Amino acid sequence: MLLRRMRWMSEGGGRWELDAETPATMEGTARPVPEDPLPLGLSRGPRVTRPKQLDFFHRFMACPLVPTFSAADGGLSVHHAHLFHLTENWSFTILEKIHVQKLVSVVKEKLANQQEDAPWTKDLKKHLHDVMSLGVGTELLITPDTTLLLELYDIKKGDRGKAIFHHKLPHQNVTFQASWPGLFVDKKGLYWDVPLSLSANLASVGSSSGLSYHLFLQQNSGEPKCFGGDETSEVPIALLPGLCAKAAVSIKKSIDAWRKKEDKLKNVQPYDVFLSDSHASFTGIVGAVASGYLGDCSRRVSIRDETQRSNAFRMFNERNKFAAFADLFASVTFTAQYGNFQRLFLDLTKASARFDIASGSLFLCGASRLAHDFFFSRKPDIETFCDVCPDVTVSFQQQIVGPFSFRVESSVAIDPRSQDHFVRVDDSIFAIDWALKVLGSAKATAWYSPKHQEAMVELRFFEA
Secondary structure (H helix, E strand, O other): OOOOOOOOOOOOOOOEEEEEEOOOOOEEEEOOOOOOOOOOOOOOOOOOOOOHHHHHHHHOOOOOEEEEEHHHHEEEEEEEEEEEEOOOEEEEEEEEEEEEHHHHHHHHHHHOOOOOOHHHHHHHHHHHHHHHEEEEEEEEEEOOOEEEEEEEOOOOOOOEEEEEEEEEEOOOOEEEEEEEEEEEEEEOOOOEEEEEEEEEEEEOOOOOEEEEEEEEEEEEEEEEEEEEOOOOOOOOOOHOOOOEEEEEEEEEEEEEEEEOOOOOOOOOOOOOHHHHOOOEEEEEEEEEEEEEEHHHHHHHHHHOOHHHHHHOEEEOOOOOOOOEEEEEEEEEEEEEEEEOOOOOOOOOEEEEEEEOOOOOHHHHHHHHHHHHHHHHHOOOOOHHHHHHEEEEEEEEEEEEEEEEEEEEEEEEEEOOOOOOOOOEEEEEEEEEEEEEEHHHEEEEEEEEEOOOEEEHHHHHHHOO
16 A cells, blocks of 8 residues: 555655554544565654644635545544644644534434434434544643644544654654554555554654654554454554664655746746746665564564565564564655646646665665576576566646646556566545645645545645
8 A cells, every 4th residue: 555645755755654644533644564674754754733734724724624534434524623722832622523424324313213202312412422523632832842742532432542742953853652542554554553652753854865864663562453444354563562673774866857947927926836847857765774673573574575585684583572674775756847836727747756665685686686597598587577676656746727736646566477467556546636825835635545445635734
């Protein structure tokens, strides 16, 4: 699956473990199940919280109810938030979520039984509990660079909670987070609840080119359970109780093959300042990631997969439940844009293609074997071809009219072993973007994932 969901491909943003937007819960985010050798998000800071997004929709976009759709959560729901500023640096939020399909079912049931003497208001409390979920949150701005966020969701139902402490340093972001339970999503799109998940992050602040790094600690406690899915599904080993430590470092280089700043309309602000130049560019990322595990989660390193055929460093001590892993990774992105996003019609066409090499050692081993086979005129092995095939993600955006544009993003699977589907387009996500011109670079996005049967309306800032 596309782990980022609708976190659209940036200019060579690479392939990182970023929180995925999801309508499955009120909090609106889920963490991807960690995988080796997939590294971490190296430069992405905290996003606008879901309560603040809802408040923005209410205040500035005349949208008192914000819809979401999730098959895992019972279908269509609408959300509303009440934001109260207690002081200049302290706010309090009350969130409401109404399950529309459950509400319709209750009304139909009561209308069908309206001949009974007992008034339907007698069961009002029970019905409200069934169709409505409540959440509360508070955010304290301790200093201009330090924030404490506490959130509780599904009160008296699932009692989900989250605490986040975030501090900005001159060149790094520091984040401590506790979630009970922690919500994770795997490759198949299944959600998993971990009873208690604690994490600590130190990440460099991103730049267009240069060095980035990320240090990460995560402690999972308790037995993971499937959320809104198949209870018979196998629990991902990475979510089993234990401690995980990761360190990732990468070098990023961007090159403009062509950029045209002419033909812009004078004294006309573009709908998005990050989409105001026609250009064609390449971005490359090369890096390394090392990880260590202590506890039941260490067994993931012992599982046989395609990386076992590589020269990646791996160590597993079953007796002490300790494991270590290290590997290389790389990513290449090509982006082409035509138009300045200033005119009313068809002034923006943008396409991107990203090629991810999740295991650099496996790719190098496969490439060397292919070169050896070609040199000695031997037929290459199909598995070797698979080792050098990158993970491909393509994206296309087209302005429709004014600030509205259409987007689609898909993963492209290349499998030489399949005779019927050598190239397969999978996990497409469709969206309509509404660029908020007055804010320079911001947009309201409504997206839909047919494969996972999910849809969501959210707010994005400073994201091309």
